Each structure stands twice: as C-alpha cells, then as structure tokens.
Amino acid sequence: MPMTESFKVWFMEWYASIAQKFYGCFIEDERWRFLWDGLLVTLEVAFFAVIIGVVLGFLVAIVRASYDTSDFSGKATGWRRLGRGVFRVANWFCKLYLTVIRGTPVVVQLLIIYFVIFASFDVDKVLAAVIAFGVNSGAYVAEIVRSGIMSIDKGQMEAGRSLGFNYIQTMWYIIVPQAFKNILPALGNEFIVLLKETSVSGYIALGDLTKGGDIIRGRTFEALMPLFAVALIYLAVVMVLSAGVNKLERRLRSSDH
Amino acid sequence: MTTEALIRVEGLKKHFGSLKALDGIDLELRKGEVTVIIGPSGSGKSTLLRSLNLLERPTEGAIYFEGVNILDPKTNINLHRQRMGMVFQHFNLFPHMTILRNMTLAPMKLLHETPAAATEEAMRLLDRVGLQDRANAYPSQLSGGQKQRIAIVRALCMHPDVMLFDEPTSALDPEMVGEVLDVMQNLAREGMTMIVVTHEMGFAKEVANRVIFMDEGLIVEEGTPKEFFAHPQNARTRDFLSKVL
Ligand SMILES: Nc1ncnc2c1ncn2[C@@H]1O[C@H](COP(=O)(O)OP(=O)(O)OP(=O)(O)O)[C@@H](O)[C@H]1O
Ligand SMILES: [Mg+2]
Numbered sequence: 001m002p003m004t005e006s007f008k009v010w011f012m013e014w015y016a017s018i019a020q021k022f023y024g025c026f027i028e029d030e031r032w033r034f035l036w037d038g039l040l041v042t043l044e045v046a047f048f049a050v051i052i053g054v055v056l057g058f059l060v061a062i063v064r065a066s067y068d069t070s071d072f073s074g075k076a077t078g079w080r081r082l083g084r085g086v087f088r089v090a091n092w093f094c095k096l097y098l099t100v101i102r103g104t105p106v107v108v109q110l111l112i113i114y115f116v117i118f119a120s121f122d123v124d125k126v127l128a129a130v131i132a133f134g135v136n137s138g139a140y141v142a143e144i145v146r147s148g149i150m151s152i153d154k155g156q157m158e159a160g161r162s163l164g165f166n167y168i169q170t171m172w173y174i175i176v177p178q179a180f181k182n183i184l185p186a187l188g189n190e191f192i193v194l195l196k197e198t199s200v201s202g203y204i205a206l207g208d209l210t211k212g213g214d215i216i217r218g219r220t221f222e223a224l225m226p227l228f229a230v231a232l233i234y235l236a237v238v239m240v241l242s243a244g245v246n247k248l249e250r251r252l253r254s255s256d257h
Numbered sequence: 258m259t260t261e262a263l264i265r266v267e268g269l270k271k272h273f274g275s276l277k278a279l280d281g282i283d284l285e286l287r288k289g290e291v292t293v294i295i296g297p298s299g300s301g302k303s304t305l306l307r308s309l310n311l312l313e314r315p316t317e318g319a320i321y322f323e324g325v326n327i328l329d330p331k332t333n334i335n336l337h338r339q340r341m342g343m344v345f346q347h348f349n350l351f352p353h354m355t356i357l358r359n360m361t362l363a364p365m366k367l368l369h370e371t372p373a374a375a376t377e378e379a380m381r382l383l384d385r386v387g388l389q390d391r392a393n394a395y396p397s398q399l400s401g402g403q404k405q406r407i408a409i410v411r412a413l414c415m416h417p418d419v420m421l422f423d424e425p426t427s428a429l430d431p432e433m434v435g436e437v438l439d440v441m442q443n444l445a446r447e448g449m450t451m452i453v454v455t456h457e458m459g460f461a462k463e464v465a466n467r468v469i470f471m472d473e474g475l476i477v478e479e480g481t482p483k484e485f486f487a488h489p490q491n492a493r494t495r496d497f498l499s500k501v502l
Contacts, residue, residue: 153349155345155347155349156351158345159345159349159350160351161335161338162312162338162342162343162412163338163339163363163367163411163412163415164335164338164363169366173362173366177353178351181353
C-alpha cells in the first residue's frame with residue numbers, strides 16, 4: 001500500500017509543521033500573553049465605552065425627543081422663555097454632536113482625541129480609547145433610544161402628566177422602561193458593533209486583541225495562525241454577548257403583557 | 258360662598274397655526290356639578306378639556322381654579338394636575354405595570370403614601386368597580402371595559418377634586434359601555450365634580466346637571482338637560498341633536 005504510506009508520511013510532516021508553528025506563535029516566549037492581555041484591554045475598553053455610550057446616548061435622546069415633541073406655541077415669559085432658549089441651544093448641540101460623530105470615521109475620531117485633544121496631557125491610552133469609543137457609541141445609541149422613545153404612544157406621556165408626574169418622572173417611570181424593552185435588540189447589536197470597532201485601537205498603539213495578534217505576526221512572520229486566533233476570539237466573545245442579549249430579551253418579553 | 262365657581266374659564270383661545278380650535282370660551286363650573294360637553298367632531302371639545310389641565314397650552318385667556326389662574330407661570334402645573342384626574346378615550350394604562358402598580362405608583366411617588374396605605378386604598382377602589390381579583394394582572398389581560406374602569410380608579414387614587422373624561426366609552430364594544438357609565442354615574446352620585454365629553458346622550462340626560470353644546474371652537478348653547486334636550490334654542494344644536502338622537 002504505497003499510497004497510504006506516502007499519505008501517512010505527508011500527514012506526519014504536516015502535523016509536525018503545524019505543531020511547530022503553533023508552538024512558535026503561542027507557546028514560545030509565552031506569546032499567548034499578547035492575545036490574553038489584548039483581550040482584556042479590548043473588553044475593558046468596550047465595557048467602559050458602552051457605559052459612556054449608554055449614558056450619553058440616553059441624555060442626548062431625551063433632549064432630542066423632548067424637543068421634537070414639545071409645544072412651543074403660546075407666548076413665553078420670564079423663566080419659561082429662558083428655559084426654552086436653553087432647550088433650543090441644548091438641542092442644537094445634540095444635533096451637531098450626532099452629525100459630526102456619525103459623519104466621520106471612528107478611527108479619525110480616535111486619532112483626534114488621542115493626538116489632538118489629549119496631546120498635551122499624558123493620558124492613558126486605554127482612557128483615550130474609552131472616551132473615543134464611548135463618545136462615538138453615544139451618537140448611535142442616542143438615535144436608537146430616540147426612535148424607541150418616539151415609538152411609545154403619546155397617550156402614555158399624557159397619562160403620566162395628568163396624574164401629576166413632571167416630565168422627567170414620566171420619562172423615568174413610564175416612557176423609558178417601555179422604550180428600553182423595544183430597543184434592547186438594537187442596543188445589544190450596537191454593543192457588539194462597538195466591541196468589534198475597538199479593533200482599530202492599534203492606531204494609537206494600544207495593545208488590544210487585534211494588536212496582540214499583529215505583534216505575534218510581526219515576531220514569527222506567521223500570519224495565518226495568530227490572525228485566525230484573533231478572529232476566533234472575537235467570534236467567541238460576540239457569540240457569548242449575543243446569547244446574553246437574547247436571554248435578556250426573552251426574559252423581558254416573558255414579562256411583557 | 259357656595260356659589261363661587263370651582264373653575265372659571267375666561268376668553269379661552271387655542272390656535273393651531275391658523276386653525277382656531279377654541280375661539281373664546283367662557284365657562285363656570287361649580288363644585289359637585291356634572292357637566293357634559295357635546296358637539297360635532299373637531300368642534301374643540303377635547304381641546305377644551307385638555308386645556309383645563311394644561312395638556313394643551315392655551316393661546317389666550319385665563320383659567321381660574323379655586324380663584325388661582327393656572328396659566329400664571331408661577332402656578333405649579335404638576336400640583337394642579339394632581340387635583341384633576343383625567344380619563345382618556347384609549348385608557349392609557351401603563352402596559353409594563355400590573356393593575357395595582359398602575360394605581361399605586363402616583364400616590365406613592367407624588368403623595369408619599371406608604372406602599373401599604375396606597376395598596377389598601379387601591380384595593381378598596383378596585384373592589385368598588387368589581388375588579389379586586391385583577392389587581393396583579395397586566396392591562397393587556399383585561400377587556401376594554403375593565404381597562405377603562407381601572408383608568409377611572411387609577412385617577413381616583415390621587416384623590417382629585419375634579420374628574421375629566423374625554424369620550425371614555427367611544428373606544429369600547431357596545432356591550433361594555435354600560436359598565437363604565439355605571440361607574441361614572443356612581444361617582445357623580447357621590448358628589449364628584451365631573452366634566453364629561455361624550456356621545457352618550459342617555460348619560461347626559463340622566464346624570465348631567467348641565468349640558469354644553471360646542472361647535473367650531475365656541476359654546477353655542479348650554480342648559481340643564483331637561484331644557485336643553487326638550488327645547489334647543491339654536492339651529493345648529495337642533496341640527497346636531499337630530500343626527501345623534
Ligand atoms: N395638536 C394639534 N395640532 C393641530 N391641530 C389640532 C391639534 N389638536 C387638535 N387639532 C384640531 O383642532 C380642532 C379641534 O380638535 P378637538 O380634538 O378639540 O375636537 P373634538 O371636538 O374633540 O373632536 P372629536 O369629537 O373628533 O374628538 C380640530 O380641527 C383638530 O383637527
Ligand atoms: Mg375629541
């Protein structure tokens with residue numbers, strides 16, 4: 001059986017070379033640490049950026065949705081007039097923020113924040129990345145939340161106000177909980193997008209997961225293995241996140257009546 | 258002074274752009290009175306009702322509640338609204354909360370009632386409308402008639418001085434109209450001050466102390482149900498009544 005014999009030899013050689021490459025990429029000099037440390041940085045940046053994004057997104061969304069649904073008819077005097085003025089300015093700034101952030105690439109925003117805005121401070125790269133991705137994500141979250149708020153029947157706001165709740169209380173107790181349930185899938189999706197977007201952090205020489213794989217590639221001159229490893233890790237994290245979002249969604253839906 | 262009006266409306270106007278939804282309304286409402294407002298679609302009935310608790314901000318005029326002009330910027334609108342319950346055509350229950358929570362949220366947060374006290378009060382009111390067994394249900398599990406009865410007692414939990422009803426039975430299947438009107442009639446009997454926009458002429462005849470007919474943003478005619486239905490003075494009133502009776 002010469003055929004099987006030669007296949008066996010080929011297979012042994014192939015296996016040996018794979019094992020050697022694997023050893024070179026991940027085991028030798030503890031290179032797996034680049035991936036592990038990189039993953040931790042990626043998760044850290046994504047986690048804190050999400051928090052900034054959600055807080056910022058909700059604030060901007062509430063200003064925008066309130067502005068779009070307010071009644072500016074009737075004359076205003078004194079404090080009410082001043083309130084309207086402040087409100088107009090706030091709405092204008094929110095609109096500007098949304099336009100600029102959604103109209104420019106996130107890499108450019110990251111570079112500007114690190115090399116321009118924080119140029120004269122010795123700021124931690126992780127912090128710069130958290131701020132850049134948080135501010136970026138906030139713009140997308142804001143539009144998701146705004147559409148969620150606008151999708152709630154306006155009778156809900158009127159019912160809340162007619163009981164005597166003020167605007168903020170009605171938003172907090174009545175509108176936002178309902179909107180949140182509706183937008184959860186879109187928010188979950190936004191977090192997954194954000195996690196993947198942090199892969200450009202290497203532009204400010206931040207050692208995230210992607211950068212970790214790239215460092216291994218540079219040291220070993222082996223591209224396939226470290227890059228596939230990076231891709232697999234992202235995929236695994238994204239799948240865990242999606243499963244989590246799905247579970248939360250199901251739980252919320254089962255309490256939906 | 259028992260004749261002092263609880264609510265007095267003077268020269269009230271509400272314009273939406275060039276549309277004059279209210280074109281100068283003068284009105285006085287006394288405590289314990291049940292006023293029914295009727296009129297064709299678009300005549301401004303809802304706008305008038307919603308102006309009374311400032312869900313619409315009037316363009317011009319004054320609304321005095323116990324002598325205080327609520328259009329004065331210094332008046333606390335939220336406190337005013339606590340004293341004016343409102344029931345909507347489409348119930349507007351909070352779908353993410355149980356019936357009990359729908360009823361206790363505002364008294365707990367705004368009147369600072371204890372959970373126990375708010376719950377006790379809510380259960381007492383639920384009992385009155387025969388829905389005590391639905392306390393832990395969600396709005397979507399109720400029929401339209403049940404939802405509207407809940408909406409009424411939810412408003413009552415705030416101990417309002419006045420109740421506003423905007424076509425409370427118009428979204429209901431015919432067989433459920435009666436159960437809601439019964440609750441409203443009982444409320445009237447207990448002396449609640451009520452302003453009701455409705456197409457239920459039977460309710461107007463039986464329960465109202467006063468009937469107001471509106472058309473094109475104006476009060477065209479008003480009177481006691483007896484004189485109003487028996488001898489309508491205005492041609493437009495007669496025309497409208499001939500269509501609905
Ligand atoms: N928010 C608004 N913007 C513009 N126009 C409005 C608004 N609300 C009401 N209107 C208009 O004002 C007029 C009076 O409306 P209103 O709802 O008070 O009538 P109504 O008597 O309650 O009618 P219906 O019996 O159909 O409920 C109508 O022509 C209506 O289209
Ligand atoms: Mg109406």
